[in-house]
Amino acid sequence: RYSMLCNFEISLFVVVPLEExxxxxxHAGSIVIRRLFNQLKNIKVAxxxxxxxxxxxxxxxxxGKLSNSSKYLMFPVTFYxxxxxxxxxxxxxxxxxxxxxxxxxxxCGPMNSIYLTRRKMPNYNYVSGENPFFLSDDQxxxxxxxxxxxxxxxxxxxxxxxxxFNILASIDGDSLGPVSLNGFDGLEL
Numbered sequence: 607r608y609s610m611l612c613n614f615e616i617s618l619f620v621v622v623p624l625e626e627x628x629x630x631x632x633h634a635g636s637i638v639i640r641r642l643f644n645q646l647k648n649i650k651v652a653x654x655x656x657x658x659x660x661x662x663x664x665x666x667x668x669x670g671k672l673s674n675s676s677k678y679l680m681f682p683v684t685f686y687x688x689x690x691x692x693x694x695x696x697x698x699x700x701x702x703x704x705x706x707x708x709x710x711x712x713x714c715g716p717m718n719s720i721y722l723t724r725r726k727m728p729n730y731n732y733v734s735g736e737n738p739f740f741l742s743d744d745q746x747x748x749x750x751x752x753x754x755x756x757x758x759x760x761x762x763x764x765x766x767x768x769x770x771f772n773i774l775a776s777i778d779g780d781s782l783g784p785v786s787l788n789g790f791d792g793l794e795l
Contacts, residue, residue, distance in 0.1 A: 612691050614655045617684045638681045653763045656691030657716035692771050696758045705738045726776035746784050755785050
């Protein structure tokens with residue numbers, strides 16, 4: 607069985623302005639590592655790896671090569687990273703962030719827009735109003751700030767400028783739906 611928490615060996619180029627190395631007086635390796643952290647903070651997620659959670663080990667920092675503009679050095683860096691890669695069939699708990707007539711949006715860990723369509727909420731009916739919600743035959747409610755145990759029904763990498771996975775959820779199954787977390791507010795990574 608697969609887990610959504612993965613470890614990957616990743617290689618990429620870290621770009622460092624030549625001026626920063628000349629002016630800092632620090633060892634180039636420490637500057638490259640700091641730049642690597644910043645670069646991953648901006649990237650946040652990659653299609654083949656998932657959401658970057660932490661670097662567990664830097665394997666190597668290669669020699670810097672001057673870029674075509676001669677203003678930057680490009681260092682090949684290989685490192686190990688713990689990532690969160692969404693997979694179909696995983697059961698997770700998310701917090702409802704938005705309710706609409708068509709379904710609800712959930713947040714879980716680094717994923718902020720998981721969609722649970724009303725078609726995947728059997729026996730739940732939409733109730734409109736100032737604070738809309740879904741009400742089931744057994745009177746349980748799915749509304750803003752409620753924790754919901756769901757299964758990942760579908761995963762697709764976004765092809766837009768926004769780097770993220772589009773996740774479809776379902777509560778059609780046993781032990782799925784609203785849950786009480788007693789102060790726990792979702793999967794925090």
